[in-house]
Amino acid sequence: MRFKKLDLNLLVALDALLTEKNVTRAGERVFLSQSTMSNALSRLRQYFDDDLLVQVGGRMELTPRAELLHEAVRDVLVRIDTTVAARPAFDPTESEREFTLFVSDYSMEVLIPGMLALAHQRGSRVRFNFKQQVGQPHRSLERGEADLLIIPSNFCSPDHPLDPLFDDRFVCVVWQDSPLAQGTLTMERYLQARHVAMVPADGGLPVFDTWLANDHGLSREIGITTYNFSAMLHLVVGTDLIATSHARLAHLLRGTLPIALLPVPLSMKKLQQSMQWHKYRSRDPGLIWLRDLLREAAAGMGPCPGEPGSPLTPIR
Incomplete structure (x- = not known):
């Protein structure tokens, strides 16, 4: 299929090339041979009249045109993926879907065990892939690398919906x-x-x-x-x-x-931990189920220990 003389199949190759900045790794990412990916890069360069990837020292870097294209192409592919892959219903007792969550070790300790216990109690068959938090985590949502982020509210992107989970101090x-x-x-x-x-x-x-x-x-x-x-x-x-x-x-x-x-000897702001997902996936039945599960797990944590009025003393 072509749009304005561009073979739309090349968008997948373009996304892989701009993400990996390496022809071989880009081919592996989308299951194409190196020669096929090299050919795709040549066709893309011809279409956009731009090198897209240039050799700088020992590595490949994106041209300014490629930098502009990268987020736009990823956005288009994520939108297509969420539309095509969407299911009208989700049954966690039948589904073997894998959810990828970017979570700090802090949330892994205090929140995730409760969520997993709830999923187990209800006979869920879904799989979870927990990954370490990274800088600019919203980029992982936009690249389709994460289904959900669990991060402090002040680190959430204004471009995607979020839901507060719990407070801490x-x-x-x-x-x-x-x-x-x-x-x-x-x-x-x-x-x-x-x-x-x-x-x-x-x-x-x-x-x-x-x-x-x-x-x-x-x-x-x-x-x-x-x-x-x-x-x-x-x-x-x-x-x-x-x-x-x-x-x-x-x-x-x-x-x-x-x-x-x-107690910390100075006035401290409370921390609010939230979950955030891609704006195109708000109606994904699987993610709706997962968000509900996390809300329930967070509610089960109870109030933050040592709230003002309950002084902390050394624990021996």
Whole structure:
């Protein structure tokens, strides 16, 4: 089929080429040989009168025209896929569909086990593929790489629908035998301590430190960085380090770790965790079922522990 003299079959090849920036990998992505994909690239270059992919050093890079085409082509293909693949009904006890969710290790600890338990209780046969969060996660929705994101609301894209799931707050976590566990954790003691921080996958400044600087004009001394939230709580054990952690995660792990939980000595915003999906998939019956399941799992978590009025004390 052609549209304005363009063979529409080439759009799939174009999407693969612009995503992989490599002819061989693009062919593997869409199950075409290298020679067939090379031929497709030649035809695309001729149609658009542009190189699309150019050699820069040891790798291929997109031309400015290709950069403009990339998101537009992906958007078209996602829209076609969601329209053609849509089913009028969804039965989780019969379906073996796989859902891909981008989830932090924090949400994997506090939310996902409850969701999986509910799915099991109801005889669900669906499969789940959990992937690590990445920078600009909404791009994963737009490229069709994720069915659902579970992320803080302030990181959600304004271009796609979202639904809040649960709230959380922050607490300080120290080893129960650390001097920091004795007495009141003042602002002075907090800022003088060495901290454990989780660094995002893209290598940027830890989210908490960005907030600390922007809202309070403060900075802290980071002694250790790690790649997930749960590890922070393990790494304070046996040290004088301090971790500023999600309260739900800290309360979950305090039964297995010799840690003390203390109030953060400054005013803190609440964290709201939400789920987000592609705007073209709002009527997908399978995703509607999954979103309902996550809402129920989140409701089953109950209120955030240590809400204001319930002071935290060292746990020994």
